[in-house]
Amino acid sequence: MLANQIKAHRSSSVMICCLLLAGCAHDFYQERADMINGHVVAFHAYVKAERVEAAILENEEIEAMASQVAESIRKRDQPLDSDRVDYELKLLKTAIEAALKNWLALGRHLTITKKYDQARAVYQRVIDTYTGDTERSYRERAARAKQDIDILSPPTRKTSGL
Numbered sequence: 001m002l003a004n005q006i007k008a009h010r011s012s013s014v015m016i017c018c019l020l021l022a023g024c025a026h027d028f029y030q031e032r033a034d035m036i037n038g039h040v041v042a043f044h045a046y047v048k049a050e051r052v053e054a055a056i057l058e059n060e061e062i063e064a065m066a067s068q069v070a071e072s073i074r075k076r077d078q079p080l081d082s083d084r085v086d087y088e089l090k091l092l093k094t095a096i097e098a099a100l101k102n103w104l105a106l107g108r109h110l111t112i113t114k115k116y117d118q119a120r121a122v123y124q125r126v127i128d129t130y131t132g133d134t135e136r137s138y139r140e141r142a143a144r145a146k147q148d149i150d151i152l153s154p155p156t157r158k159t160s161g162l
Contacts, residue, residue: 029087032069035100036062036091043102047109052118059102066095093134100130100138107145116153120146 039058046055069092080086103126110119126142 011059029091032065033093033094036065036095040098040102044105046107052106052110055102059099059106062095062099062102066092066099069095088119096130096135099134100126104138104141104145107142111145111149111152112154116149119149120155123149 039062043055043058043062046052046058069088073088073092103122107119107122107126110116110122123142123146127139129148130138
């Protein structure tokens with residue numbers, strides 16, 4: 001009888017520890033998601049205040065976080081069980097999507113403020129940087145936006161000094 005109680009107590013303790021660890025893991029990733037959100041809020045505040053350089057730095061912080069998470073995922077010894085939530089993958093997707101949306105918002109802002117060359121560069125950065133299959137729709141939006149800028153302000157041809 002005592003052995004059964006000890007066994008039941010151990011099972012309960014193991015279950016509680018697992019739940020606590022899962023909760024802590026979730027909290028860690030929620031913390032990171034909140035950090036991304038903080039960078040997004042700061043990014044938009046900087047864009048609104050015409051502090052483009054500061055906005056770019058905020059977005060680069062998001063990209064750095066995405067790179068760290070991607071590296072962590074690459075270093076895994078084995079894939080997660082199919083029944084477990086992959087918080088790292090969710091965080092990676094969140095960071096990439098946030099950065100992409102920020103770049104597109106910056107491109108729109110620069111277009112509206114008639115800074116066409118800078119807007120072209122922002123859209124080109126999206127096209128060059130985000131080459132994954134899941135980012136295809138963002139690349140296509142950037143390419144279309146770049147073409148639209150060409151309507152507003154045709155690119156000047158650079159001639160060589162021959």
